[in-house]
Amino acid sequence: xxxxxxxxxxxxxxxxxxxxxxxxxxxxxxxxxxxxxxxxxxxxxxxxxxxxxxxxxxxxxxxxxxxxxxxxxxxxxxxxxxxxxxxxxxxxxxxxxxxxxxxxxxxxxxxxxxxxxxxxxxxxxxxxxxxxxxxxxxxxxxxxxxxxxxxxxxxxxxxxx
Numbered sequence: 001x002x003x004x005x006x007x008x009x010x011x012x013x014x015x016x017x018x019x020x021x022x023x024x025x026x027x028x029x030x031x032x033x034x035x036x037x038x039x040x041x042x043x044x045x046x047x048x049x050x051x052x053x054x055x056x057x058x059x060x061x062x063x064x065x066x067x068x069x070x071x072x073x074x075x076x077x078x079x080x081x082x083x084x085x086x087x088x089x090x091x092x093x094x095x096x097x098x099x100x101x102x103x104x105x106x107x108x109x110x111x112x113x114x115x116x117x118x119x120x121x122x123x124x125x126x127x128x129x130x131x132x133x134x135x136x137x138x139x140x141x142x143x144x145x146x147x148x149x150x151x152x153x154x155x156x157x158x159x160x161x
Contacts, residue, residue, distance in 0.1 A: 001023040003143040005150060005151065005154055006034050006035055006037065006038050006150060007038050007156060009035065009150065009153060009154050009157060010035060010038045010040060010044060010045075010152075012042045012049065012158070013093075013094070013157065013159050014040060014043050014044050016160045018044065018047070018093035018094060018123065019044050019049060019090070019091075019092040019093050019094070020035065020044055020045050020046065020092055020093070020094045020095070020096075020153075021045070021048055021049075021086050021087075021089075021090035021092035021094075021095050022048040022049075022086065022095065022096045022097070022098075022149075023048065023049050023051055023061055023082040023083060023085065023086035023096070023097040023098075024048055024049070024050050024051070024080075024097070024098050025050070025051055025052055025053050025057070025073065025098060025099040025100065026098060026099060026100040026101070026102045026141070026142060026145060027142050027145050027146050027149075028050055028052065028100050028142070029048060029050045029151050030142060030143075030145075030146045031048065031096060031098065031150065032045065032047065032048035034146060034150065035055065035150075046090040046091075046092045047090070048062060048086075049086060049089070049128075051063075051082065054068050054073055055132050056080075057073065057078065057082060057085075060085070060089070061081065061082050061085030061086060061089065062083050062085045062088070063078055063080070063081045063082060063085060072100055072111065073099055073116060074099050074100055074111050074115055074116070074117060075099075076117055076119075076129045076131065078099055078117070079097050079098070079099050079117035079118060079119035079129050080127045081099075082097035082099060082119065082120045083095045083096065083097035083119035083120065083121040083127050083129075083157065084121060084127060086121070087121045087125070093122075094120070094121065094122060094123065094153065094156075094157065095120070095121040096119070096120050096121075096142060096149050096150075096153055097118070097119040097121075098113045098116060098117070098118050098119075098145050098146075098149055099116070099117050099131045100114075100115055100116030100117065100132075100141070100145055101113050101114065101115050101116075102114075102142050102145075103137070103138050103141060104137070104138060109146065112133070113141070114133050114134045114135055114136070114141050115131070115132075115133055116131070116132045116133070116134060116141070116145045116148075116154070117129060117130070117131050117132075118130055118132065118145070118148060118149050120149075120152060120153060120156055122156060122160060125161065128152075128156070132144075132145070132148055132150070
């Protein structure tokens with residue numbers, strides 16, 4: 001995603017007086033970093049939580065341990081729970097959560113390397129989740145995850161007018 005798209009997100013949220021926060025696992029803070037590269041982003045970016053381990057997801061975002069045990073960290077339910085937990089922790093209007101397998105190891109037949117779940121929570125509290133698969137090395141998978149998270153966020157923010 002280009003800097004201009006990140007700029008557009010910050011511009012719209014600033015104009016509307018709305019805020020943003022992210023719960024990131026496989027991207028390790030990259031989504032928040034890309035938004036905070038934009039001057040003036042401090043007016044809208046609450047911050048983020050890098051919840052890389054399951055323990056961090058449970059402790060920092062209130063993800064149910066039984067959900068993690070049953071579905072695994074890379075799942076729709078966990079992404080949704082992370083997005084909602086970030087919303088509760090930050091009171092941000094918009095939240096994004098990402099969880100995935102960036103590789104090179106860690107994949108399975110059911111969840112190969114490149115499997116990513118992204119969740120977006122809007123001001124009314126609706127949470128949308130979507131599964132993606134990105135082929136490539138670790139850096140490429142992380143970048144594509146950030147790109148998609150921000151691309152869809154911009155679409156959702158634009159629709160919310």
